[in-house]
Amino acid sequence: MNDLYKKVFIKLRILVFRYSLFSKIGKLLPYQFVNLVNRLLNTRLRVSKFVNIDQISNKSINATSDNVRIYSPSIYGKPEKSRVEEVADKSIYIHRLENFLVYPRSSLLINASNNSVFVEYNYTKSKDLIFKDDYIYEVVNCLIYYLPNKENIIKVKKGISLLGKGSWNYFHMLLEYLPKLYFIEDNKSEYTLLVNHAFRDQDSFMFLSGKLFNGEVLYVNDRDVILVDELIYVTTPLYLTFNKKTAFDLSDMRYNSRIIEWIGALNNILNEELTHKLEELEPFEKVFLSRSNLTRNYNCTGIEKIAENKGFMIVDFSELPFLHQIAIMRNAKFFVGPTGASLSNLVFCKAGTIGLTWMHSAWGEFPAYSTLAELCDVKLFYLQVKSSGSDYHGAYYLDEDYFSNTIDSIEKEYLSVNERV
Structure with a gap:
């Protein structure tokens, strides 16, 4: 309970400083003075x-280049909503x-x-950032608490x-x-x-x-x-960007062009090990990426059932060995699933692989996977899903007819007859 009181006290002090007259005066109040007050009050909080x-x-x-490109999610059937932003190489x-x-x-x-x-x-x-963790309490006026x-x-x-x-x-x-x-x-x-x-x-x-x-x-x-x-x-x-208070946009991502070199090195590291694993596994070409620990709740049972009926293998990567996960993605010609850490494995897909994913509108233009897909020559489409609030970890509903019809359209457009079943 003492720890709780201390945390509440420290938070109140930060809020008082942020909205106080001293905060408005800005540089007239040296942060060293704040530290002196904290020491006199015997608190561990420091400002710098x-x-x-x-x-x-x-x-x-x-x-390897002066500029790189950040790609917004590509909504299937609505190419006019896609954006590309060119930024300086990180x-x-x-x-x-x-x-x-x-x-x-x-x-x-x-x-x-x-x-x-x-x-x-x-x-x-x-x-726009949430800095708070076990040690950083806040960033105010270019000062860190x-x-x-x-x-x-x-x-x-x-x-x-x-x-x-x-x-x-x-x-x-x-x-x-x-x-x-x-x-x-x-x-x-x-x-x-x-x-x-x-x-x-x-x-x-x-x-x-x-x-x-x-x-x-x-x-x-x-x-x-x-x-x-x-x-x-x-x-x-x-x-x-990590722990953002508001919706994401393309400016929230930067990368060095040599990240492509790293992705290539990753695949080279795995190639020898994968040779035997690929021979052991049944080569499913259509895969649904399930998440047992889903925090962005949606009607997953109904969605997974539709995918299963369309011939998708349902896999939960959290339950599979790493090489097994990579072999599945290397074999896949069409993968489907919500955004999440497991989607990072698209970097192991073959060029030309098709993907379908979704996130609700509170995420904004979250560019991580859409940009990765472009770098890896994976054709990744998004479904448009409305959120019920501003919390991007909140629950949402994915229209099942919309999901089913989009899969049918993608298969008809990009997969041969034999690959659809």
Whole structure:
């Protein structure tokens, strides 16, 4: 209960500061004064200016082009609703840092020598983001409110960080964090790999990381903080806004053009292992991606029944070994399923594969999978679904006739007669 009181007290203090006269005066109130008040009141809350970590880099990864394209979801039958936005190629920086604190569920980095705070740059406006996690409480007027943890500190001599926002999620690990290992060309074996504890027993991570790294792995719990004497921190090659308050748009994604190189390397890593697995599996060409742990609730029972009646194999990737998942996607000519982390596996599909997915309108123009599909030459269509509110994790209803008719139309347009059954 004491912890609850402390959290409520800290939140109230943040709100008071945000809407107070001092906040309006802005720079006339030094953040150092706020820290002094916090110390006098014996709270752990600290306030600091923060620096984009890219400003201290001494090495960057060369991009293969000046600009990249972000693609909006392509609604089947409504090509006029599709948009493409050309943006600057995202830089990748390799930072070598000394005596730094690393936080497992945020991009927060603190120089333990002078308490200066660094974060990886966000392309999305701070006012539209939810920064709150176990340590970051708020970002207000270019100041970061955070709780330095001095209780659960684990010391590591040499470390490579795969920690940060979303580092417990399959999509983010596959396309944001694991590529960091790929882009570090130096000998990595003498370093400890810092990984979110969610991947401790995940065969996908264990298999792929084992192909890229042969050193010690430290699985970090949410409340731990790692103090690293010598830290290698690589900025993400693919940026996707995490925890946004409002609907997504195309500006919420950026990537370095060499992410295509990483996707190619991924497939090359798997090719030899997949040869035998593909021979073992019955080659289903039509697959429905089910989700037993669905958080975006919809009428999945009726939708899955329709798909099954049309000859789709119903699979739940959360119940299958990693190589089995990849073999299924490599065999598929037509996959169907809601947006979610399992859709990340479209990067393993053959060029020309057809996909059908959906998300309700509260998600806006969420560009992650539509852009990935374009990069991998997968033809991914979306269904248009209205949401019942602004919460993109809320429940929705997918019209079953609309779903059924769209599958029929796609099969008629893109699949041969033999492939439809």
